[in-house]
Amino acid sequence: MELKAEFTTEPFHGEGEPPEHAVRARDAAAEAGLTVDFGPLGTTARGDAETVLDALPSIARAALDGGATRLTFQLSTGRTSSRPEPPPQTLARLIQDVEGQLGGRLSELDRPGKQRAVRLLEERGAFAMRKAVVTIAEALGVTRFTVYNYLNRDG
Structure with a gap:
């Protein structure tokens, strides 16, 4: 089974380079072998369930070591968005x-x-x-x- 872990780290920054805690969390997910989609207000990491679950402690530690004051995780299987995806090319x-x-x-x-x-x-x-x-x-x-x-x- 594939899992999707979505996580955010705070404090948020506005314009400019992403905060160190977000970069470190992203890097930890990538080093664990997960497929990562990175954004400054949130990161999504996908992989098989065992790999995702094993990676969570290292992602959390990396974010906290990078200066995060808050870390929020959400785990899901498959696509769970309640908002319908618009058709392509729109x-x-x-x-x-x-x-x-x-x-x-x-x-x-x-x-x-x-x-x-x-x-x-x-x-x-x-x-x-x-x-x-x-x-x-x-x-x-x-x-x-x-x-x-x-x-x-x-x-």
């Missing part, structure tokens, strides 16, 4: 629709406008698509870490 259309709603290219918006664009895209399910953060960050003219920061902001 991300460009979603971005175009938000640009129309906000009256201009995402890259030309001010910071509050970009934050609103991210919220609108999130409401429309854009972030359920694979690699959406990278595409949306490019459209906004910001880093993917900034997009994660916008997603983490309270409404």
Whole structure:
């Protein structure tokens, strides 16, 4: 059986390089032989159940040794998202629709406008698509870490 471990480390950082504790946790998961999808506000590691379960203590230790003040894990089997994944090739259309709603290219918006664009895209399910953060960050003219920061902001 395959398991998926999703974990977040805190404190969160906004723009710039990811925090040391997040990098160390990611590296520990990779060194354990897991398939890793890394983001500054969360990391997903996949592998067979035994490998994932055996890796959890080393991931936790690496995060704490790197300065994490909080570590949250979630384990699941298979795809458990309650949000339906949009059909392929719709991300460009979603971005175009938000640009129309906000009256201009995402890259030309001010910071509050970009934050609103991210919220609108999130409401429309854009972030359920694979690699959406990278595409949306490019459209906004910001880093993917900034997009994660916008997603983490309270409404």
